[in-house]
Amino acid sequence: MAVNIRIQAEPFDTAGETAALTRGRVDIGAVVAFTGLCRDEGGRLMALELEHYPGMAEAEIGRIADEAQARWPLLGLTVIHRFGRIVPGEEIVLVLTASAHRQAAFEAASFLMDYLKTHAPFWKREHLKDGTAGAWIEAKEADDRAAERWR
């Protein structure tokens, strides 16, 4: 199965990644794309800074992808997670799941995002428009609960 995992500073192109995942394939009946974007928090936020643990980020996302493949009949999977400085409107994360039918693709994409948020070693910090280097964003209990439901 085509598994493509990338950790990068550069922006990515969702449409181009989807085309790459399905190119030359006639067995895929469903592709689900989730794109996580940086929002401006009501005009307060100038940028997000994303720190990550090189080496472990790739390894952990690989383990999450393995788990998704074990649970659903996937035909392809792409995960791209950015790091560094990201401004509102830009993309942060992309998850693409391909399967013969939609249910597996929807569920696997949801599972991947829930686990990425709680297990992939990335940390966000806010930089605010008033010039202050804001706080590290705190982990949300709702995200832990979202990941728990897959157990």
Added chain:
Amino acid sequence: MKLVYFAWVRERVGKTDEQVALPEGIETVADLVRWLKGRGEEYEYAFENEGIVRAAVDHVHVKPEARIAGAHEIAFFPPMTGG
């Protein structure tokens, strides 16, 4: 053994990584945290809320009771906020 720190744990400890020679009797991640907290107030501050800081041994998430014998790299970091 190499220790690495991320996000506010890194800021509180004041370094990104360090090499340490552990004394006898440090067998688990929890033992290591206890030993680190005795090394200075920056470590005391970083690990002040036990149970908040997470750990990974050689790029794999572990619990405090995990054994560290043979580990090359142990990481400490806050709960993750990616995605």
